[in-house]
Amino acid sequence: MFDMLARRALQSALVVLVMSVLAFAGIHLVGDPVYLLVPPDAPQAEIARATRQMGLDLPLHQQYGRFLWNAVHGDLGNSFIFNRPALALIFERMPATLELAVFALLLSAAIGIPFGMWSGMHPGSAVQKIAMGFSILGVSVPVFWLGLILIMLFSVSLGWLPSGGRGPTTSLFGIEVSFLGWDGLRFMLLPACTLALHNIALVMRITEASTREVAGQEYVRFARAKGVGPLRLVWRHIAPNVMIPVVTVLGLEFAHLIAFSLVTETIFAWPGMGKLIIDSLLQLDRPVVVAYLMVVLLLYVLINFVVDVLYLLLDPRLRARSA
Amino acid sequence: MHYFARICLAAAALLLGAGGAAAEELRIGFKAELTSADPHVLNGANRNVWVHVYESLVFQDAQLRPMPGLALSWRIAAPTSWEFALRPGVRFQNGAALTAADVKYSIERAMSLAGPRTFRTYLRDIAAVSVKDALTVVVSTKRVSPTLPENVGMIAILPASLGQVGEASFASGASAIGTGPYRFASWSHGQKLVLLRNDGYWGAREPWTGVTLHFVPREPARAAALLSGTVDIVNDVTTHMAHAFRDYRIVSTTSYMLNYLSMDQFRPRSPYVFDGQGRPLAANPLQSPLVRQALGLAVDREALVRHVMKRDGVVSDQLVPRGFFGHDDSLRLAPPDAAKARALLAQAGYGAGFRMTIHCTNNRYLNDARTCEALAQMFTRIGVRTAVSTLPFAVFQTRAMSGGPGGEPEFSVSLFGVSAVTGNSITPLTSAIHSTSKTLGTGVGNLGRYSNARVDALIDAAAATVDMARREQLQKEATALAMADNAIVPLYHLKAAWAMREGLRIAPRADGFTLAMNIRRR
Numbered sequence: 001m002f003d004m005l006a007r008r009a010l011q012s013a014l015v016v017l018v019m020s021v022l023a024f025a026g027i028h029l030v031g032d033p034v035y036l037l038v039p040p041d042a043p044q045a046e047i048a049r050a051t052r053q054m055g056l057d058l059p060l061h062q063q064y065g066r067f068l069w070n071a072v073h074g075d076l077g078n079s080f081i082f083n084r085p086a087l088a089l090i091f092e093r094m095p096a097t098l099e100l101a102v103f104a105l106l107l108s109a110a111i112g113i114p115f116g117m118w119s120g121m122h123p124g125s126a127v128q129k130i131a132m133g134f135s136i137l138g139v140s141v142p143v144f145w146l147g148l149i150l151i152m153l154f155s156v157s158l159g160w161l162p163s164g165g166r167g168p169t170t171s172l173f174g175i176e177v178s179f180l181g182w183d184g185l186r187f188m189l190l191p192a193c194t195l196a197l198h199n200i201a202l203v204m205r206i207t208e209a210s211t212r213e214v215a216g217q218e219y220v221r222f223a224r225a226k227g228v229g230p231l232r233l234v235w236r237h238i239a240p241n242v243m244i245p246v247v248t249v250l251g252l253e254f255a256h257l258i259a260f261s262l263v264t265e266t267i268f269a270w271p272g273m274g275k276l277i278i279d280s281l282l283q284l285d286r287p288v289v290v291a292y293l294m295v296v297l298l299l300y301v302l303i304n305f306v307v308d309v310l311y312l313l314l315d316p317r318l319r320a321r322s323a
Numbered sequence: 324m325h326y327f328a329r330i331c332l333a334a335a336a337l338l339l340g341a342g343g344a345a346a347e348e349l350r351i352g353f354k355a356e357l358t359s360a361d362p363h364v365l366n367g368a369n370r371n372v373w374v375h376v377y378e379s380l381v382f383q384d385a386q387l388r389p390m391p392g393l394a395l396s397w398r399i400a401a402p403t404s405w406e407f408a409l410r411p412g413v414r415f416q417n418g419a420a421l422t423a424a425d426v427k428y429s430i431e432r433a434m435s436l437a438g439p440r441t442f443r444t445y446l447r448d449i450a451a452v453s454v455k456d457a458l459t460v461v462v463s464t465k466r467v468s469p470t471l472p473e474n475v476g477m478i479a480i481l482p483a484s485l486g487q488v489g490e491a492s493f494a495s496g497a498s499a500i501g502t503g504p505y506r507f508a509s510w511s512h513g514q515k516l517v518l519l520r521n522d523g524y525w526g527a528r529e530p531w532t533g534v535t536l537h538f539v540p541r542e543p544a545r546a547a548a549l550l551s552g553t554v555d556i557v558n559d560v561t562t563h564m565a566h567a568f569r570d571y572r573i574v575s576t577t578s579y580m581l582n583y584l585s586m587d588q589f590r591p592r593s594p595y596v597f598d599g600q601g602r603p604l605a606a607n608p609l610q611s612p613l614v615r616q617a618l619g620l621a622v623d624r625e626a627l628v629r630h631v632m633k634r635d636g637v638v639s640d641q642l643v644p645r646g647f648f649g650h651d652d653s654l655r656l657a658p659p660d661a662a663k664a665r666a667l668l669a670q671a672g673y674g675a676g677f678r679m680t681i682h683c684t685n686n687r688y689l690n691d692a693r694t695c696e697a698l699a700q701m702f703t704r705i706g707v708r709t710a711v712s713t714l715p716f717a718v719f720q721t722r723a724m725s726g727g728p729g730g731e732p733e734f735s736v737s738l739f740g741v742s743a744v745t746g747n748s749i750t751p752l753t754s755a756i757h758s759t760s761k762t763l764g765t766g767v768g769n770l771g772r773y774s775n776a777r778v779d780a781l782i783d784a785a786a787a788t789v790d791m792a793r794r795e796q797l798q799k800e801a802t803a804l805a806m807a808d809n810a811i812v813p814l815y816h817l818k819a820a821w822a823m824r825e826g827l828r829i830a831p832r833a834d835g836f837t838l839a840m841n842i843r844r845r
Contacts (some may be wrong), residue, residue, distance in 0.1 A: 031721035037439040039365060040741065041754045043447065043764025050439035081358050083438055083490050092512055148543055155551035163547035165537060166514055269539045269548075271513035279356065279540075282686065284717045 008308070012301040016294065020071070023293040024064050024286075032056070033080055033284035054080060067290070076294065077287030081280070086291035090273060094295075095175050096166055097265070097272035101257035103179065103188055104196035109250060111196075112203025117234070117242065119204070120211025131204055138201025147194040147267035154190060162187050164269035191268040195261055199253050206249050210242045240314050247314065251307035255300045349531040349839055352545045352557035356513055356538040360493035362479035362501070363433045365440040367744075371836040372536060373479060375518055376416075377501030380407055380426065380460075381476030385832050386646040387579065387746020389472050393421060393480055393502060397472050399789055400461065403450070405471050409458040413525045415482045417500045423454040428483035430462070430475065444764065445474040467787045469794060473745035504529045504840060513538060518839070534839040549822060556823035558837040561689060562633035568822045575820035576831035577637045577644040579743040581751060582688055584622075584681070584698070584812040586615055587735045589772035594727070595680040595735035599708075604677060609735065609771070613671035615809035620657060620664040621705045622698065628815050631690055631697045636815035641802050642743070642751040644816045644833070649748025649798040656806065656813075664705040676706030682723065682734040687716040689817055695738055723770055732770040738814075741768045746833065748798050752782045756805045773810040 034051050042050075051057050055066065067077065076086045119128035155163035167184035169176040178184030214220065215238060223237050262274025269275075273292065280288040355368030362373040382392035394407040413421040430452045433442045448468035453461045464471060485498050492498040499507035504526065505518040518534040537554055539545040545557045546564050549571065560573060586609045587593040593607040608614045624638040640656040643649055668674060679702075683695035692713040699709035714722070719737075726733030741751045751768075758774040759766030766772070781801035788794040805811070819835030823842075830841040 031717045031719075032725070033717075034439060035720045035724050036717060039444040041750065041764055041767050042444040044761035046444055046447070046764070053437060054439055080439060083359055083361070083364060083440070089512075148547075151544075151547045151551075155547055155553075159551060163551040163553050164539060164544050165548075165553070166511075169511075266541050267544055269514075269537070269541070269544045271511070271538075275513060275540075282715065282717055 004308075008305065012305075015301065016297055019297050020068070020290065020294060021064070023290045024067060025060070027284065027286050027289050028060055028063075031284055033286060036283055037080055071294075076291035079280070079285050079288045081283055081285045081288070086287040087295075089276065089288060090292055090295050093271060093273045093276050095177055096270060097258055097261055097274060099177055099179050100188065100192055100195060100261060100264070100270060100272060101254060103192040104199060104257055105250065105254050107192060107196040108199035108203045108253070112200045113207050113246065116204040116207025116246075117211050117239070120208040120242075121215055121234070123212060128208070132208070135201035135204045135208075138197045139205075141197065143194060143198065143263045144267055146197060147191070147264060150190050150194060151267070161190055164267070166271055191264050191270050194267070195257060195264045199257070202249060202253065203246060207242060207246055210245050211238065214238050214241045244311065244314055247310050248307060251303050251310075255296075255303045258299060259296045347531050348533045348535065349556075349842060350535045350537065350554040351837055351839070351842075352539045352548045352554035353536045353837060354538075354540055354542075354545065354557075354559040356540060357510065357516055357536075359440075359490060360499065360507075360510060361436075361490050362481070362493070363429075363436050363442065364438070364490075365442050367834075370477070371834075371838070372516060373501075374503070374836065375505040375534065375839060376499060376503045376507050377479030377481065378503050379476050379478055379480060380409075381472045383473075383476060383746060383832075383834070385576075385830060387743070387833050388648060389476060389745075392476065393426075394460075394472075402467050403464045405462045405464070405468075406455070407460045407462070407472075407475075409460065410525070411458055413502050414523055415500050415502055416506050416521055416523070417482065417484075418523075419482055419484065421480070421502060422457045422483075423460045425483045426460045426480055427452045427454055428485075429480045430478055432481070433478045442477055445477050447764075448474070467789070469787070469789045470745065470747065470749060473747065476745075505534060508533075529840065530843065531839055546822075549824070552824075556821055556827055556829065556837070556842060558819075558821050558835070560820040560822045561635050564822070571822045571824060572827070573820060573822045574829050574831050575818045576833060577816050578819040578835050579643070579647070579746065579833050580688070580740050580817040581639055581642060581742070581755075582636075582691070582694070582738060582740050582814045582817065583755065584618075584814065585732075585734075585737055585739055585755075585768075585770035586618065586773075586809075586811070587732070587771050588615075589731070589774070593735040594733065595682070597678040599675055599678065601678060608671065608673055608677055611671045612809060613667045614673060617664040617667040617671070617705060618702060618707070619809050619812050620660045620667070621701045621707070622812055622814070623659040623701060624656075624814060625659075627694060627697055631693050632815060635689055635818050635820070637818065639813045639816050641748075641806060641813060642741075642755070643746075643748040647743060647746050647748060647833070649752075649795055649802065651799040651802060654799070654803055654806065659701075661705050668706055673706075676708060678708045678710070679735055680710045680712055681736040681738070682719065683711065683713050683738040684716045684719045685713040687719070688738075688740050691738060694814065698738075724767075732772070734770065737770055739768055739770060740817075744834070748802060749782070749785060752798060752801055752805075753786070756801065756810055757782050769810075771811065773805070773808070775804065775808055775810070778804050778808070778810075 034047055038047055038050050055063060079086050079089055082089055115131045119131045122128055151163050154161045165187060167178045167187035169178045179188060220237060223233055261272060262278055265272045265274040277292045357369055357372050358366055359369055362377045378393050380392055380394040381389045384390050393410055393413060395410045397405055397407045400406040434446050448464045448466060448471060450463045450465045455461050482500055488498045494510060496507050504521055504524045506521045508517040508519045510516045516536045520529050520532050539548055542564060546567050548554045549557045588610050591607055592603060593609060596604055596608060598604050628636050628638050641651060641654050681695055683691050685692040695711045699711045702709040722733045723737050741755045743750045753765050754768040757765040758779050759769050759772055778801050781797050785794050785797035788797060821829050826845055828843055828845050
């Protein structure tokens with residue numbers, strides 16, 4: 001097992017390194033941020049001074065070397081726009097994105113898995129038809145459209161929920177979160193539902209397909225013949241096998257939710273990382289873009305790692321092999 | 324349900340009335356996000372926000388003309404020396420009285436601030452700032468600098484007692500001490516800024532006890548915020564949204580932002596101009612005044628404003644809109660005339676026309692890409708077959724400014740914008756018309772590198788003339804000459820617009836600033 005983890009860690013480090021080169025070179029190709037920062041009629045001397053202060057006068061490989069050296073020391077550079085450390089900016093916005101993503105993930109698991117399993121166990125039932133119809137709708141509705149429609153309905157017409165922004169936050173272990181009270185949750189409902197719809201549909205479909213496959217297998221029929229009760233059958237014999245693909249998808253989707261929540265964040269003016277990265281890209285705020293890519297990459301690596309560990313817990317065969 | 328709501332409201336009103344002064348809160352849906360708490364970090368939207376808290380020596384009226392602020396008056400004491408008389412009785416929000424030392428501290432801080440985003444460019448004429456007495460500041464300049472008051476008017480005045488402070492100290496509120504009508508209360512990054520009324524303000528007391536700016540960059544989200552009553556007023560409203568705001572009041576004004584076309588006049592061969600078969604041309608047709616005149620005549624500004632901009636812009640024949648310093652009421656460009664344009668092309672030796680590609684941004688100015696598509700059709704109609712290439716501003720800017728060989732502009736024809744930030748045509752004249760000099764910082768937006776020694780001389784003379792009437796005359800002459808040369812093709816000035824709930828009014832400003840001080844109840 002340690003062998004596998006070590007290999008995994010080495011691979012991840014290599015991915016992070018390659019990614020940093022790509023991110024650094026890529027954003028360098030897009031354009032020179034200095035023209036976006038100085039006043040339009042700045043004289044050459046002022047432009048040169050600004051370029052020097054940002055370290056952009058050095059050749060690219062030297063800039064990268066400097067970046068790497070600082071990164072090893074935990075400093076991913078200062079934002080050109082905000083005049084603050086890029087990492088601090090990202091971590092400041094991360095709780096907002098994370099709480100939205102976790103809420104959306106919980107929603108998709110809490111709705112998707114039970115309905116998917118029920119549908120898989122009872123093919124042809126009314127519940128299965130409704131669930132599958134809903135899931136087709138869910139995967140095909142564009143997020144931005146859904147978001148706007150929800151705002152129109154629940155904020156503008158009915159006036160029940162706020163149209164955007166994040167609610168009042170409270171400090172939880174030093175992190176500002178907004179899900180601890182109804183005031184904060186009100187703000188989170190619409191964006192979380194918007195973000196979750198696609199995932200609910202996806203989880204539902206995968207659970208359904210997987211349940212149908214598992215439920216039809218020999219050992220299930222055998223267990224039933226042996227006299228295993230229906231609840232125990234589902235819980236002990238079907239669910240673990242169904243969960244393996246579902247956990248994979250949930251893991252990937254969670255990373256997805258974090259990295260690609262920007263459409264939802266933009267529509268609902270949710271002050272998360274997605275909004276930050278888009279603004280930074282448009283303004284060529286290189287340190288923030290590179291730091292963001294690094295952070296998201298690390299998150300992906302971490303989530304994949306957790307998914308691997310969950311496999312081990314779910315599948316005794318893997319446990320036996322790696323022991 | 325409704326009755327219940329009404330009863331509640333009535334009860335609330337009674338309670339508040341009984342309490343004396345009703346809490347009056349103004350909530351603004353603000354497009355741009357605040358990026359820095361330090362008022363000396365350059366950024367247009369930040370300045371809009373911080374004007375509430377920090378004031379400057381010279382204010383700007385709705386047409387951006389200078390008017391007394393923390394300085395009651397200013398005069399030229401010697402050719403290279405300005406003297407500002409401070410307003411007596413002004414107190415900072417920490418109780419300290421405003422003195423000349425604070426002004427010296429603030430201007431020097433703005434001039435020496437580290438980082439790329441500074442006001443240095445506006446303060447480049449300044450040699451030294453000195454204190455004459457408690458209420459008199461002397462600014463000596465490196466050269467004659469008639470527009471110094473406007474430029475100094477950009478700088479927030481802070482108490483000298485702050486000493487060495489940085490972003491963190493401003494963001495926490497510890498150093499957020501100005502003289503303005505509002506006090507800094509709190510800032511949630513990317514979310515909102517809360518201001519409270521400064522009851523010790525030297526001027527008239529504001530009607531709002533608190534002002535909250537909600538940062539909502541996307542237009543539909545801003546519209547939803549207003550429609551659902553989350554905010555009272557939103558800025559940067561366009562016609563796209565007007566139908567949603569039927570029950571709301573919309574106020575607009577012509578802004579200082581001019582969109583114009585630059586035409587490559589400095590290269591004997593231009594990279595994006597071709598003959599009918601798509602081969603490079605031996606000569607650059609844009610160097611011919613006749614061809615530039617023909618392109619100018621091909622453009623139907625009225626149609627652009629009506630159909631593409633849907634009235635979110637105002638046709639422009641020159642560099643600044645009506646009411647600005649340097650606007651010439653008598654200056655009119657010839658009306659569009661395709662037949663005459665074709666004749667001019669034939670006269671210049673391009674009777675068979677030619678091909679070109681125009682380059683535009685697609686996320687910078689309102690309807691920028693659509694305007695270019697319309698322009699391409701207009702040029703094609705006179706025989707110049709035009710293709711359009713649109714780019715995000717971050718990519719466009721680098722290539723347009725320095726993407727060509729030798730760090731020169733890359734494009735042959737491109738759409739660009741210039742803003743008269745100080746309400747004076749000297750800014751667009753210096754940036755978009757004057758010959759390019761990298762050391763002086765002139766002609767930075769002159770992407771076609773138009774160069775006319777007589778125009779340059781007029782602009783330089785204006786920049787060094789103290790007498791206002793004479794200076795305005797010189798600027799008008801320079802503008803008229805450049806327009807006659809077809810130095811650029813001016814298109815339109817963008818509009819700034821606001822939508823608000825019934826019961827509010829706003830006095831619009833040409834810089835599009837959304838100030839609580841200009842928003843009142845009707």
